[in-house]
Amino acid sequence: MIKRALNVTREADFAAWYQAVITEADMAEESGVRGCMVIRPWGYGIWERIQRLLDDRIKATGHENCYFPLFIPLSYFEKEAEHVDGFAKEMAVVTHHRLIQKDGRLVPDPEAKLEEPLVVRPTSETVIGTAMARWVQSWRDLPVLINQWANVVRWEMRTRMFLRTAEFLWQEGHTAHATVDEAREETMKMLEVYREFAETCLAMPVVAGEKPENERFPGAVATYSIEAMMQDGKALQAGTSHFLGTTFSSAQGIKFQNAEGQQELAQTTSWGVSTRMIGGVIMVHGDDDGLRVPPRIAPWQIVIVPMLRDNDEDAALIDYCKGLQAELAKGSALGEPVRALLDLKAAKAATKRWGWVKKGAPVVIEVGGRDMAGGNVSVIRRDRLYREDGKLDSAVVAKGDFVAGAAGLLEEIQARLHADARARMDANIVRGVDSFDALKAHFEGAGKYPGWVEVQWSKPEGAELDAVVERIKALKLTFRNVPLDATPADGTCVFTGQPAVERILVARAY
Amino acid sequence: MIKRALNVTREADFAAWYQAVITEADMAEESGVRGCMVIRPWGYGIWERIQRLLDDRIKATGHENCYFPLFIPLSYFEKEAEHVDGFAKEMAVVTHHRLIQKDGRLVPDPEAKLEEPLVVRPTSETVIGTAMARWVQSWRDLPVLINQWANVVRWEMRTRMFLRTAEFLWQEGHTAHATVDEAREETMKMLEVYREFAETCLAMPVVAGEKPENERFPGAVATYSIEAMMQDGKALQAGTSHFLGTTFSSAQGIKFQNAEGQQELAQTTSWGVSTRMIGGVIMVHGDDDGLRVPPRIAPWQIVIVPMLRDNDEDAALIDYCKGLQAELAKGSALGEPVRALLDLKAAKAATKRWGWVKKGAPVVIEVGGRDMAGGNVSVIRRDRLYREDGKLDSAVVAKGDFVAGAAGLLEEIQARLHADARARMDANIVRGVDSFDALKAHFEGAGKYPGWVEVQWSKPEGAELDAVVERIKALKLTFRNVPLDATPADGTCVFTGQPAVERILVARAY
Incomplete structure (x- = not known):
């Protein structure tokens, strides 16, 4: 039996395995603040790629980014009863704006109590609806098509990294339209953007469909989702798109004069995805050696590890690797230059190799003196780590050939991860x-x-x-x-x- | 006297002019939430450009992005007295995690009071220091070089859009080093990154220097800033870089074993810039017709306005403009494709023209039937809006020539805005x-x-x-x-x- 890089397998304990992947890949950790995690560079780098790729799609469909306040006055919530019911039980409430020293401890200053407490946004329909009410007077002002990338807080009692945290990062799109048809079309368009993004960029097959009544967003007329299948057979809701009808436009007063001169309520939508997607990527693509990151969202697609030996040859080896890195950065994989890292940290090459395996870098290149002498590199593919005999599959390839084929190799890995996940979902x-x-x-x-x-x-x-x-x-x-x-x-x-x-x-x- | 696009001049009332620029350019507006603004697409688009360009520099100098919790337990603050003194008077404090209905109103649930109140981060030295203490054991773990893009809250009593708001957006870099020399070098390196960024990207000349003791960041050993001169002669602190010595490493316990096997405290730094920079851009480059955005940070660098007349010619005119947009997008200005917008909104061409002038798009292209017939475009430069006789300076240029010269034109505008601001600062x-x-x-x-x-x-x-x-x-x-x-x-x-x-x-x- 092959010894794996993690000390727990999916089969033995899926929940413990999930946590081990996150820890061993340095993706995130407990922060000491209840329910909140620290997202470390490898986890955050994946989020940055998700942001970049999804933001391009959100803009290409005509939306503009804005930023709305973190705090929402209670009175904004009181206007929409169903929405309140859905969120009131899990909201962080700001009640004071100053601290003072008392008996050697810091405490909220009783003299600095807010007249109206503020809620830390759990979602922004109410505050964005209030702004839209200011912006929209005539049918000419419609549609309003906006999005924001933000942090939100829902006071969850049982938290789990990436999947359910008190604070999380997301994008929330909010739109207002003159007609039901237009708003419904927008709802479906963004559902399709999410579906295509999940399949194409996350290599994560999903089922797009409508949620039943009991699973609707509080205040929505209809809620649609993309659902992904994790390797334990469970479902993960990875994105939602809501047709809100006039629920928020009537609560917040988003009214317009139509072409016939009559007052109407706008039809609104909202849609979002969050850092939860990263939890999905882990549970769809991870294996018993750690994470496997689809190349399109990998912070580093190819990591170059020189096999340094603390001798005279090291300088030449580093130069050889720098050349390789530069050539890769020039080329183009999936339409962009290859994101290649040269790992020069002070650690043993084998430690680095397994570190990158656990992080799930799509390709790890090892270069030793013999490789350099032959003009070669040793290539490890994260999607095909072992040979049939159970040994690590490290292929010696001519450097020029590797560079020429790097973009194609990354595309192949992306496609393979997707096809494997698709086959597993279809079969189950x-x-x-x-x-x-x-x-x-x-x-x-x-x-x-x-x-x-x-x-x-x-x-x-x-x-x-x-x-x-x-x-x-x-x-x-x-x-x-x-x-x-x-x-x-x-x-x-x-x-x-x-x-x-x-x-x-x-x-x-x- | 030329009639200007704004109804207040810098000369007459600089503060009112500042507010008028923001309103007329649709950059931001009051949100209804005390001290918090809504950043609208044009304002946020500038921030996105700032983020992209500065983030590239932060990464190029070896830093990685992370994300730390919004909430900081009071106990984290209590560890560093000087830091507390600096911020305790203006912190938003979360005391409850649930709302209930009482007498028809929503109120914080007394049953859901937090045992330890949480502060909404005013800055993250304490929470990031706590994480660094977990990460750093040996000199081999140093340096730690991280950054986050985040929202922070300081409960300011007198707020002003972009310059001083209760919530604002920023990046905060935090680093830990083995030696004083290294940490001081980092402090100065990031000050230089800010200086170069302000001059090169914002076209905003600045003076980099050390703050006197009374202006230091609470807890810092030394604080450096870049200071920009506004058109009213006042200074705006546009970025700061702090050498923190062992203030936070001793409070948070960031200790390491040095190469000689002895325990030492790490030397830390922090550095940040915020949405305040946008206030600086307004007050450095704006004029009595509104904002002037330096091309490198303009969401749209060139805006194309077809002079539609609701007749048969409109379709051909739109095609002509689409061709122009596509050609510009292919070319490269300042190393990137030109960001060209085709404005097809339902409004009169003159309204659009003045709208883009007030927003400060670097170049506005108008295309009428006569332009199209001659294979031309009419070019309005925002940095040179009027001729000497006071009339609008709209130059007819052959379309091919304009496309070929667009990148150079944008560079020229960028350089001119910078040179003008530099001359003004030097003279004053x-x-x-x-x-x-x-x-x-x-x-x-x-x-x-x-x-x-x-x-x-x-x-x-x-x-x-x-x-x-x-x-x-x-x-x-x-x-x-x-x-x-x-x-x-x-x-x-x-x-x-x-x-x-x-x-x-x-x-x-x-």
């Missing part, structure tokens, strides 16, 4: 389960990784839906979404026995 | 004032815009310095910095009459 979505008992049997019998089940249902609402949700909750299951590309229903609902109207995914979830 | 730093009476007479007699005065002083400390500060404060003056490139002192101190040891800038300031 079970269809044809046609009764609640069969559904129950599937999840009770399928062992640890039962995947997802797509069932037909009658789309119950209100109390009837609540009852159904209770039944699946007892099995630790959740509704994920109604896939946009699902086959039309043609049977009976596994929950109500009534004629089915659509198919919905049922899964355990993060 | 007065030297040779050799007594306190002369200093007083200069500022009392120089009218509204007295510029800066460089005086010789004996660098008093403690109570003696406090007395001097009181004297200049009475004249509404402040010490800015001791310029790095100042001539050595050769006279007597204008404050104490003792032999002078260096020269220091005195000015009114923002």
Whole structure:
């Protein structure tokens, strides 16, 4: 059996493995501040790549970036009851604006109590809606298409790095439109942007679809999501797009005069993805040697490790590696120069190699004296780390050939990670389960990784839906979404026995 | 007299003019949340350019980006008394983590009071120092070179958009080193990065120098700044770099074993610039027609306005403009493709023209039927808006020539804005004032815009310095910095009459 770089496997303990990947790859760590993590350079570098690639897409679809206040006065929230209900239980509240010394400790100054407490934004519909109400008077002012990259806070009781933290980083798009059709079109357009981004950049296959009523964003008329399958078979909601109708425009007063001179409420949308995506990347692509980062979002795509020996040859070896780095930076992979790092830290080459393996750099190049003498480099691919005999697969390649093929190699790795994840997801979505008992049997019998089940249902609402949700909750299951590309229903609902109207995914979830 | 685009001039009321530029250029607006502004797309677009260009420099000097928590426990602050004194009076304090309904209003839930209140970061030395203490054990772990882009909150009582807001955006670099020399070298290196960035990208001349003791960052051993001269002669501190010695390493416990096996405290630095820089850009480059954005930080460098007439010719005109936009995007200005916008909004061409003038787009291209027929474009340069006769300077240029020269034109505008600002600053730093009476007479007699005065002083400390500060404060003056490139002192101190040891800038300031 091959000894792996991590001391816990996915099979043995998926949750412990997830945490080990994050720690061993130096992605993030506990901060000492309740529920908040420190995102370290490798984790943050992945976020920066995500930001860059997604921001390009958000701008290409006509949106502009803005920045709105971190703090939201309570009165803004009071205007929208359903929204309040959804968030009031987990909001950080600022009540004072000064500290004083008392008995040798710092305490909030009672003299500096705010007249109106401020909430640290959990999401910005209310404060952005208030601004839109100022901006929009006439149909000519519509659509308003904006986005912000920001931190938000939701006071979660049980936190987990990247997946659920009290503070997290995200982008939130907010738009206002003159008509329902336009707003719905925007909602679907951004869902598609997320889907394409997840597949193309994160190499993460997803199912795009509509959330059932019980999973809607507080205040939304309709919520859509992309759902990704983790290697333990659970679902991760990786992005959402909401059609908000007039919920926030009526609460915040976003009104406009239409072309006929009548006052109307604007139709709004919002959509967001967060650092949670990084948790998804870990659980989709990681293996028992650590993380594997898809090349498009890798902070460094190729890491060059010179096998220094503290002798006279070192200087020449470093020069050789610098030349390689420069040639790679000139070339172009996936439309950009290759991001190549020369690792000159004071550590043993083997330590560095395994450090980069655990971090999941797509390609590690080792260069020793023999490589240099032959004009070669030794290439380790993170997506194909071992040979069939279990030994590390390090291929000696002529330097010129490697440089010429580097862009293509990175594309190949990107495609392979995607294809592997796609095959795994496709193999683990079970269809044809046609009764609640069969559904129950599937999840009770399928062992640890039962995947997802797509069932037909009658789309119950209100109390009837609540009852159904209770039944699946007892099995630790959740509704994920109604896939946009699902086959039309043609049977009976596994929950109500009534004629089915659509198919919905049922899964355990993060 | 030329009628200007703004209805207030710099001469008439500089403060009102500043606010008018921001409003008329759609850069930012009041948010309704005390002390916090909404940064609108044009203002945020400038910030994005600043981020991109400065981030490249921060990375090129070996720093990596991270992200640390928004919230800082009070106990972290209590460890460093001087730092606390500097910030305790203006901190937003989170005391509760849930809201409940009471008498129809939302209120913080008394049952959800935090055991230890959390401060919304005013700066992150304490929380980052705590992390560094975990990371650093041996001299091999040093230096630690990190940076974060983040929002911070300082509860300012008197706020002013971009210059002083309760919440603002910034980058904060934090580094730890084994030796004083290395840490001091880092402090000066980043000061130089800021200086070069301000001059090269913002076209904003600055004086780099060391702050006197009374202006040091709370906890710093030495604080350096870049100071820019606004058009009203006041100084704006546009960036700071601090050598922190062992202040924070001793409070937070950043210790390492040196090569000789002994425990030592690390030497740390921090350095930052903020959205305040945008206030500086406005007050350095704006004129009575609004903002003028240096091309390198302009979200759109060239804006194309087709003179549409709601007739059959419009489609051809739009095609002609799209061709121009595509050609510009292919070319390269200042090393990047030209950022060219085709403005197809539903508004009159003249309204658009003046809108872009007020926003300060470096070049506005107007294209009418006659231009198209002749294969031409009409070019308006924002840095040279009027002819000598006071008429708008719109030059008809062959389209091909314009495209070929666009990159050079933008460079020329960048250089011209810089040269103008440099000439103004150089002309308004007065030297040779050799007594306190002369200093007083200069500022009392120089009218509204007295510029800066460089005086010789004996660098008093403690109570003696406090007395001097009181004297200049009475004249509404402040010490800015001791310029790095100042001539050595050769006279007597204008404050104490003792032999002078260096020269220091005195000015009114923002």
